[in-house]
Amino acid sequence: MKKIIAFAVCMNAVSIQVNGQKTDSVSSLLRLSIENLMNIPIYSASKVAESTFDAPLSSSVLTKEQIKRSGCTSIMEALRMVPGVIVREQTNGNYDIHIRGLDNIPPNAAFLFFTSSTTLVMIDNYPVYNYLHGGTFWETLPIDINDVEKIEVVRGPSAALYGPNAVSGVINIITRKPLKEGLYSVANALAGSYHSIITNASVGYNQGNKFSAILSGNLQNRNRTQSTYYDETTQQYVPLDSVTSVKRNPLGADNINERYPHPDLAMRKYGVNGFVNYNPAERVRLSAAFGVQHAEVQKEFATDGYSAYLSTAKADTRYVTLKGDINDWMVQVSYLNGTQLPLLGLPKWRWTYNTLDALVEYKIAPIKNLSVTPGLIYRRAIYDDSKYVNTAIKEGLWSGRAESVTNAFSLRADYKLLNQRLRLVGGARADKFNYPDKFYYSYQLAATYKINDRNLVRLVQSKAYRTPLIIDLFSNLDITGPLNGRTYLLEVRGNKNIKLLTSNLFEAGYRVQPADNLEIDLELFTTKTRNFSYTIFESGTFYPTGPLAFQGLSDLNNLTVYARQWGSTLAVNYIAGAWQFKPFVTLQKTMLYNYSPYANSPAAPALPSNHNDPATYNIYSGMGTKMEHQATPACYGGAYINWKAGARLNINLNPWFYSAQTQLQSSNLTYNDGVRGVEHIKGKLMLNAAVTYDITKMITLSLSGRNCFNNEAREFYRGDAPALMVFGGINFEL
Amino acid sequence: MRNFRLFIALLVFTFRSVSIWGQKDKASEYNLKAAFIYNFTRYIEWKEESAENEFIIGIIGASPINDPLGEIVKTETVDNKKITIKRFSKPADISFCHILFISQNAGVALDDILAKMSGKGTLIISEQNGYAELGTAINFVIVNRKLKFEANVRAINSAGLTASSQLLKLAIIIK
Numbered sequence: 001m002k003k004i005i006a007f008a009v010c011m012n013a014v015s016i017q018v019n020g021q022k023t024d025s026v027s028s029l030l031r032l033s034i035e036n037l038m039n040i041p042i043y044s045a046s047k048v049a050e051s052t053f054d055a056p057l058s059s060s061v062l063t064k065e066q067i068k069r070s071g072c073t074s075i076m077e078a079l080r081m082v083p084g085v086i087v088r089e090q091t092n093g094n095y096d097i098h099i100r101g102l103d104n105i106p107p108n109a110a111f112l113f114f115t116s117s118t119t120l121v122m123i124d125n126y127p128v129y130n131y132l133h134g135g136t137f138w139e140t141l142p143i144d145i146n147d148v149e150k151i152e153v154v155r156g157p158s159a160a161l162y163g164p165n166a167v168s169g170v171i172n173i174i175t176r177k178p179l180k181e182g183l184y185s186v187a188n189a190l191a192g193s194y195h196s197i198i199t200n201a202s203v204g205y206n207q208g209n210k211f212s213a214i215l216s217g218n219l220q221n222r223n224r225t226q227s228t229y230y231d232e233t234t235q236q237y238v239p240l241d242s243v244t245s246v247k248r249n250p251l252g253a254d255n256i257n258e259r260y261p262h263p264d265l266a267m268r269k270y271g272v273n274g275f276v277n278y279n280p281a282e283r284v285r286l287s288a289a290f291g292v293q294h295a296e297v298q299k300e301f302a303t304d305g306y307s308a309y310l311s312t313a314k315a316d317t318r319y320v321t322l323k324g325d326i327n328d329w330m331v332q333v334s335y336l337n338g339t340q341l342p343l344l345g346l347p348k349w350r351w352t353y354n355t356l357d358a359l360v361e362y363k364i365a366p367i368k369n370l371s372v373t374p375g376l377i378y379r380r381a382i383y384d385d386s387k388y389v390n391t392a393i394k395e396g397l398w399s400g401r402a403e404s405v406t407n408a409f410s411l412r413a414d415y416k417l418l419n420q421r422l423r424l425v426g427g428a429r430a431d432k433f434n435y436p437d438k439f440y441y442s443y444q445l446a447a448t449y450k451i452n453d454r455n456l457v458r459l460v461q462s463k464a465y466r467t468p469l470i471i472d473l474f475s476n477l478d479i480t481g482p483l484n485g486r487t488y489l490l491e492v493r494g495n496k497n498i499k500l501l502t503s504n505l506f507e508a509g510y511r512v513q514p515a516d517n518l519e520i521d522l523e524l525f526t527t528k529t530r531n532f533s534y535t536i537f538e539s540g541t542f543y544p545t546g547p548l549a550f551q552g553l554s555d556l557n558n559l560t561v562y563a564r565q566w567g568s569t570l571a572v573n574y575i576a577g578a579w580q581f582k583p584f585v586t587l588q589k590t591m592l593y594n595y596s597p598y599a600n601s602p603a604a605p606a607l608p609s610n611h612n613d614p615a616t617y618n619i620y621s622g623m624g625t626k627m628e629h630q631a632t633p634a635c636y637g638g639a640y641i642n643w644k645a646g647a648r649l650n651i652n653l654n655p656w657f658y659s660a661q662t663q664l665q666s667s668n669l670t671y672n673d674g675v676r677g678v679e680h681i682k683g684k685l686m687l688n689a690a691v692t693y694d695i696t697k698m699i700t701l702s703l704s705g706r707n708c709f710n711n712e713a714r715e716f717y718r719g720d721a722p723a724l725m726v727f728g729g730i731n732f733e734l
Numbered sequence: 735m736r737n738f739r740l741f742i743a744l745l746v747f748t749f750r751s752v753s754i755w756g757q758k759d760k761a762s763e764y765n766l767k768a769a770f771i772y773n774f775t776r777y778i779e780w781k782e783e784s785a786e787n788e789f790i791i792g793i794i795g796a797s798p799i800n801d802p803l804g805e806i807v808k809t810e811t812v813d814n815k816k817i818t819i820k821r822f823s824k825p826a827d828i829s830f831c832h833i834l835f836i837s838q839n840a841g842v843a844l845d846d847i848l849a850k851m852s853g854k855g856t857l858i859i860s861e862q863n864g865y866a867e868l869g870t871a872i873n874f875v876i877v878n879r880k881l882k883f884e885a886n887v888r889a890i891n892s893a894g895l896t897a898s899s900q901l902l903k904l905a906i907i908i909k
Binding site for chain 2: 025026027029030032033034035037038039040041178179180181182206208209210516517
């Protein structure tokens with residue numbers, strides 16, 4: 001027994017001594033001889049890995065090298081290599097992208113409410129958010145993979161640090177800068193299945209590390225993997241002219257052609273961007289970025305009575321963003337304007353819009369280990385459809401100029417204590433919107449504790465809001481049509497007092513580096529998200545006589561449903577010689593409480609959709625219920641497996657998988673036959689593989705297969721069947 | 735009592751097994767590089783530069799080595815001389831220094847630097863593969879996640895410097 005204790009005490013002494021040996025400080029290193037120094041392993045060769053290990057929030061970084069080695073053909077596709085991100089293909093190159101789910105809530109909703117509206121996407125910290133209905137029109141990203149230095153993804157509500165809309169997380173795309181003096185050039189050309197052509201190039205110059213500029217351009221064409229569209233009536237994929245809803249379009253063939261100008265096309269887009277950096281003095285960094293973009297895609301967005309589930313979306317946008325880091329001040333101003341036609345051929349789905357974002361931050365000189373950064377933010381989004389619709393008869397979605405303004409104050413603090421082992425990071429933000437006219441507060445508190453250099457535990461508590469949406473606030477549309485030889489009028493109105501979608505998070509994480517070449521990152525999270533909104537049928541009257549047969553009112557209002565998530569993400573990074581393994585998996589469960597499938601108030605007219613009994617079947621009739629939400633996969637993940645097979649040859653596998661899900665659309669309520677309005681998405685494993693060969697230091701050839709097993713299972717409601725795609729490409733880098 | 739002891743032993747042992755992951759010594763790359771550079775000054779002999787009463791380390795290009803070198807300057811000296819750090823962004827700006835560190839971010843033609851510093855008595859240290867072959871005196875390389883250095887003896891000598899055999903024994907010699 002004594003021996004055991006002696007042994008244990010001895011081991012304990014060793015470990016205390018070792019932990020006390022702070023080898024990483026420069027002064028302690030100076031005491032060592034060169035011979036000793038040569039035997040100390042380098043903690044982390046890359047700054048990225050180091051910062052990821054210490055990061056207080058759940059976050060991942062995807063680098064340009066990973067994107068290149070993996071054979072990914074777009075920024076959206078590359079997000080499949082990030083833990084906690086669900087990427088479903090709708091058509092070739094068009095995806096619906098969610099961080100940790102919260103998709104298809106409320107279930108049985110109109111199609112418009114399917115796609116992600118809770119993730120904030122930014123380019124160099126500048127939001128590229130769609131204020132219309134939340135989320136991101138991914139095809140309108142002006143940049144492409146040649147512009148990407150890295151993509152940072154933060155999981156969990158992060159409005160206090162990144163601004164409202166970061167409800168389920170943030171995707172921040174950081175662009176490249178010419179690091180070396182002299183000429184800079186990057187070019188990619190990829191050609192693959194289904195007329196997929198992806199070309200992009202940048203040229204730039206770095207003058208003495210004081211001034212640099214890049215001009216970059218990108219062009220993509222992708223055809224669909226199938227030529228048919230889903231027909232609700234026959235429940236089959238049929239040619240466009242056989243789709244029942246398309247056939248009955250009263251405006252005839254002209255409008256059908258206008259809506260579907262290129263039935264085989266999935267995506268055609270181009271963008272031109274400029275990036276300028278000027279560092280006139282040591283602590284002065286000025287930068288500017290500007291660009292234009294045009295896109296035409298067929299994707300899933302919304303439907304009307306005369307469209308298939310796929311529709312054509314077009315957009316033209318322009319942006320300029322200016323940023324200055326001047327001593328302890330940071331100033332950023334961004335302006336974007338554009339024209340958007342998300343449902344081509346429908347006049348009311350057309351508008352111009354512009355957003356202005358301005359941000360000033362001041363980093364107060366740290367007092368001991370406390371640094372504080374206050375900031376002021378102004379943001380304005382204007383959506384205007386008055387040019388394209390007759391506003392007098394409320395023909396447009398909001399029939400006029402809709403303006404959403406935010407003034408915000410933010411405060412970030414970073415405090416290190418206990419010999420820098422404990423770090424507290426806090427953010428708080430107060431947003432004052434013009435509508436709803438009140439203050440909203442969001443916060444984020446994170447604590448990390450470094451047990452030692454290889455073990456870190458962390459806790460996060462946060463609360464975030466989604467920006468008020470244009471359709472929620474400003475909808476102002478009169479829908480009229482024939483009803484039994486007379487007409488009906490349905491007024492759709494916005495709600496300037498709507499409560500904003502809110503998410504609360506509690507998270508615990510543990511990061512460990514058991515060996516120099518192994519890093520494990522585990523996070524456990526739970527969230528509660530409430531104040532979802534939807535179009536509610538408020539009231540209506542049938543008139544027995546007169547030209548008007550029916551008049552009804554719908555408005556945008558909050559629902560009683562709230563969602564709770566419980567989940568865990570595990571990510572591993574293991575390097576063995578020329579091999580790198582980065583597997584990751586998320587397990588999660590989402591429950592919906594107080595969900596009512598009835599989108600009508602108790603005062604609504606009796607209709608089949610409320611079993612002719614609105615007093616019983618209405619938006620409140622779900623109180624006290626709970627159900628498992630099936631639209632978010634319970635298990636999803638993937639891996640980045642890289643083998644540097646030789647000095648020039650690299651082989652990469654990036655499998656991706658998710659478990660089965662069920663998406664529910666409003667037809668499910670109408671028909672309730674388990675088929676219409678229901679998409680059973682099968683569990684799926686897909687494998688992507690890429691081989692790259694460096695002919696010279698500057699030129700790399702690539703051959704890649706996306707979806708190598710040709711798994712055609714659909715990934716999104718009535719979407720196209722994904723197919724095996726083979727790409728050949730050449731990359732040039734000076 | 736016996737159980738209590740066993741409990742303590744297990745507790746202690748558990749603690750040990752947790753902390754085993756933290757026990758390996760390690761350091762960040764640039765802290766190590768800074769320590770190496772300071773160490774080199776003990777093994778290199780510079781020509782007498784009577785005019786210089788300080789020891790000058792130059793850095794060309796932005797580099798994370800700035801901070802750790804800044805730490806060293808605060809407390810250490812070389813031959814009882816104060817150490818000064820000078821930062822340069824292009825070869826034309828470079829003035830005399832005892833050691834010149836070429837950051838991998840420097841983005842400057844190596845030839846320009848070598849031409850500028852030829853025969854000036856400067857120990858040129860780089861951190862990019864192949865640079866010692868191209869004429870820098872010392873080049874840092876990372877082998878199995880450990881920091882090693884290449885020494886180009888001809889370059890050291892032609893700069894008018896003398897490296898001790900002790901140092902060269904540890905180096906990867908480039909001819």
